[in-house]
Each structure stands twice: as C-alpha cells, then as structure tokens.
Amino acid sequence: MLGAMAENQFLSVIRTWAAMAWADGVVVAAEALAMRKLIESAELSAADRATAMGFLETKVELDTAGLSALSPDARKGVYKAACRLAAVDRDLAEPERALLARLRDGLELGAAAAEIEAAVFGAPKV
Numbered sequence: 001m002l003g004a005m006a007e008n009q010f011l012s013v014i015r016t017w018a019a020m021a022w023a024d025g026v027v028v029a030a031e032a033l034a035m036r037k038l039i040e041s042a043e044l045s046a047a048d049r050a051t052a053m054g055f056l057e058t059k060v061e062l063d064t065a066g067l068s069a070l071s072p073d074a075r076k077g078v079y080k081a082a083c084r085l086a087a088v089d090r091d092l093a094e095p096e097r098a099l100l101a102r103l104r105d106g107l108e109l110g111a112a113a114a115e116i117e118a119a120v121f122g123a124p125k126v
Helices: 002-006 009-022 029-041 046-054 072-087 094-107 112-121
Strands: none
Touching: 009 029, 009 046, 009 072, 009 094, 029 046, 029 072, 072 094, 072 112, 094 112
16 A cells, blocks of 8 residues: 555554554544554654544554564564554454454564464463
C-alpha cells in the first residue's frame, strides 16, 4: 500500500497497532486509551497525530509493507506492543489471533515471536 509506505515510520507503526485494536471489529475503551497514550507519546507532527487519532474512529486494516525494514529490536517492540494491545481486553479473539499471525510473518520475527507471546500471554496461545 503506497500510502502506508509514504507515512512517517512512527505513523506506520501506530497504524499497525490500530489494525490490532480493530481486529475483532471494535475498539474497546481500554484499547482506545492505550492507543491514545501511544499516539500522544510518539514523535509525530500535529498532522500525523491527527491522522493517528483518526485510526481510532475508522477501521484500519493491517499493512505489513515495510515493517521488515525496521531494526530487529524495533520489530520485536512492534510485536510486543501489538500482543499487549490484543491482551488489554483479556479476550484474544480469533480475528486478533489471525492478525497477530500475519503481523509475525510481516515482521519476520521467527522464534522471537514465541518468546514475546509467552511473556505477554503467559503461554503460547497464538
């Protein structure tokens, strides 16, 4: 997706997390609060911040283009945050599991994904 490729790197990562929040079709209050905190703390221009806040209003689809270009630590961080966001409502729905699987592939995490999942979910469930 060309639009996502042209975005600020932080905005692309926030879009990824927003897709995680939307994976089950609804952004619950806890997910919205977590996303707002992430957006407010990110290094974004006012325009990008407004765009990111819009991700909470309109469903966002996962676009993994360009994510594998992030550093290994950044890729792990993106995945860990996505897992935490999926776990925030204490219900890991099947669409969230499927999105995490796609994200794992897009981030090219390999075995590191299982370690992150165990840390966040307590046991390999995804």
